[in-house]
Amino acid sequence: MGTTHQAWLNPLRGAYLESGLTLSELSVRVRLAKSKLSEMLRGMGLYPRWEIVLSLAAELKLPDWPLYRLWRQAALEEARKSREWVERSGEKTLTAAPGIPPLDLAAFRELVEEHYWFYASCFLDDLRCQTAVDDTFDILWLRWNEALASPDTRRFAWSIVRTTVMSRTPHHDCRPSLGGAVFDTAALRSRTTPADRLRQLTESLELFAAISRLPDNQLDVIVLRYLCGMSDRAASALLGLPLASVHSDERHASRYLEGLINPASAEGDTA
Incomplete structure (x- = not known):
């Protein structure tokens, strides 16, 4: 079972567990x-048809539109179903309109969507980036009550966008690849000659490879601060982390990167 399948199944399963219904009653x-x-x-057996998923959603009081989008995507990408199969499965039951998300979720999306997109764009091309962001808000819609009940809605939402982006990001040695972002760095664009651009590209590739080896929190802070150009306070708000934690992650990451890229300088600082 792939990540897109899990994206709609986990909220469905969670709603069932919270419903108090037995499997026999739901059956x-x-x-x-x-x-x-x-x-x-x-998540076993044959990929379910949409009318079955919809009937469960109705009993468990889940919004059908975000569920359908995620179900359809998993059908095409992971279950390898044809578009004809997908359309036949939903043609009698699909609602005509996308529906309206909760007002507080819509307001939250307006606040953070652009920042989520910039983060995703450091790892993915534009098409996959937009898909990851759209998937994030579909999952949030399905889990919005859970998000509101969590200690910090921003942190809850960040865990979803991060998981969604990383599930679509190419990995090397189990670490996410930032290679695509190298070609859009300000340093590279400022170089005028082919030789300068090649030299800067080599340096950027080395740096981005080092960044990819950072622990998750440090990686996110560095990407938001230096690739997305966010202030420390803005990154703190987006991540749902205390400002002191952002400062600590940035400090530790910077020391690690300096030691890896310029070991002689790092040894001198230590001395």
């Missing part, structure tokens, strides 16, 4: 064999 309500329902909720 009767959606008119699906208990064994098949169990398989579906565990």
